[in-house]
Amino acid sequence: MSRKLFGVRVEKSKGEITRRELLGAGALSNDFRPLNDGDYLIFPVADEMMATGEYIFEERPKKEALPRHELIGGIAIMQDDDVRSAGLLLKSRPVIHTVLHSESAVQGEYRIKEFKVLAGKDTTETLYVEYGHRFLIDLSVAYFSARLANERQRIYEIMDENERVLDMFAGVGPFPIALSDKASVIFAGDINPGAVSLMQKNIGLNKKRNIIPMLADALHLGNILPAHSFDRIIMNLPMTSDEFLEVAFKLCKKGGTVHFYTLQSEEGEMTDTLRRFTKGSIREKMVRSYSPVQHHAVYDVCCE
Numbered sequence: 001m002s003r004k005l006f007g008v009r010v011e012k013s014k015g016e017i018t019r020r021e022l023l024g025a026g027a028l029s030n031d032f033r034p035l036n037d038g039d040y041l042i043f044p045v046a047d048e049m050m051a052t053g054e055y056i057f058e059e060r061p062k063k064e065a066l067p068r069h070e071l072i073g074g075i076a077i078m079q080d081d082d083v084r085s086a087g088l089l090l091k092s093r094p095v096i097h098t099v100l101h102s103e104s105a106v107q108g109e110y111r112i113k114e115f116k117v118l119a120g121k122d123t124t125e126t127l128y129v130e131y132g133h134r135f136l137i138d139l140s141v142a143y144f145s146a147r148l149a150n151e152r153q154r155i156y157e158i159m160d161e162n163e164r165v166l167d168m169f170a171g172v173g174p175f176p177i178a179l180s181d182k183a184s185v186i187f188a189g190d191i192n193p194g195a196v197s198l199m200q201k202n203i204g205l206n207k208k209r210n211i212i213p214m215l216a217d218a219l220h221l222g223n224i225l226p227a228h229s230f231d232r233i234i235m236n237l238p239m240t241s242d243e244f245l246e247v248a249f250k251l252c253k254k255g256g257t258v259h260f261y262t263l264q265s266e267e268g269e270m271t272d273t274l275r276r277f278t279k280g281s282i283r284e285k286m287v288r289s290y291s292p293v294q295h296h297a298v299y300d301v302c303c304e
């Protein structure tokens with residue numbers, strides 16, 4: 001829309017300084033575009049006293065607020081089934097190639113969501129980069145969330161060199177790949193063949209030589225791997241990881257650490273359960289809020 005407004009006409013060489021002065025004085029009508037007039041610029045102003053005349057200005061197009069979304073590589077995931085907002089999101093950043101609507105919560109043994117394509121390329125695959133590591137992700141095949149990126153980095157930072165690590169629910173391999181530079185070896189199991197296949201590709205993509213991917217039910221790991229042989233064990237299956245605690249503490253060395261992830265409503269909810277397995281220290285930390293009544297927590301548990 002165009003409108004007749006007061007304006008200040010200045011030489012182009014003085015354009016930037018004038019713009020800043022008008023902005024600083026609160027006089028610039030920023031909803032309208034400045035006019036280009038040969039060697040001059042004309043800024044729209046609210047104050048007649050400052051004006052050099054009246055001019056016709058074009059209104060700037062209003063930026064629409066983008067819908068809430070989670071970004072994984074080139075895929076934006078929206079909670080709402082809204083095709084129009086998905087179109088805005090797709091155009092907002094060149095990196096976004098697909099906008100999905102998550103039609104379900106994480107579900108089933110493989111912890112996968114159902115997705116519908118709202119805009120862009122018809123795919124659930126993308127390439128995601130986290131702290132310099134690259135991951136092939138296929139959200140319809142295996143679980144992945146970028147929200148634990150800082151948590152993976154936290155564990156990397158507290159680790160010692162040459163640790164033996166076990167990830168019992170490794171998915172496409174984000175924890176093993178994030179930790180591999182410090183570890184001597186990482187055993188990484190998952191029950192989902194699709195996740196293990198992507199994990200193998202991700203190990204190759206990041207040229208890691210010390211990760212052993214395993215297609216395995218974590219319940220059987222106590223029969224496959226030597227007892228008390230790991231310095232650090234990752235248990236990221238928040239809904240049901242308590243069912244695997246016996247196996248984890250059988251495999252953890254004395255003095256080693258189990259990182260136990262869970263969904264809970266109150267702080268300390270799992271402390272008594274964990275106390276059954278160790279006399280060592282139990283430290284709890286909130287990872288992120290999950291729903292109005294639950295949060296994702298991690299317990300760093302020392303095996304004694």
Ligand SMILES: C[S@@+](CC[C@H](N)C(=O)[O-])C[C@H]1O[C@@H](n2cnc3c(N)ncnc32)[C@H](O)[C@@H]1O
Nearest residue numbers: 109110143144169170171190191192217218236
């Ligand atoms: C919440 S996801 C976490 C994946 C990965 N750690 C991450 O952060 O992206 C849990 C994973 O556990 C796997 N899983 C579920 N039950 C399992 C079991 N009994 N044994 C091994 N893996 C299992 C699922 O297939 C899924 O990939």
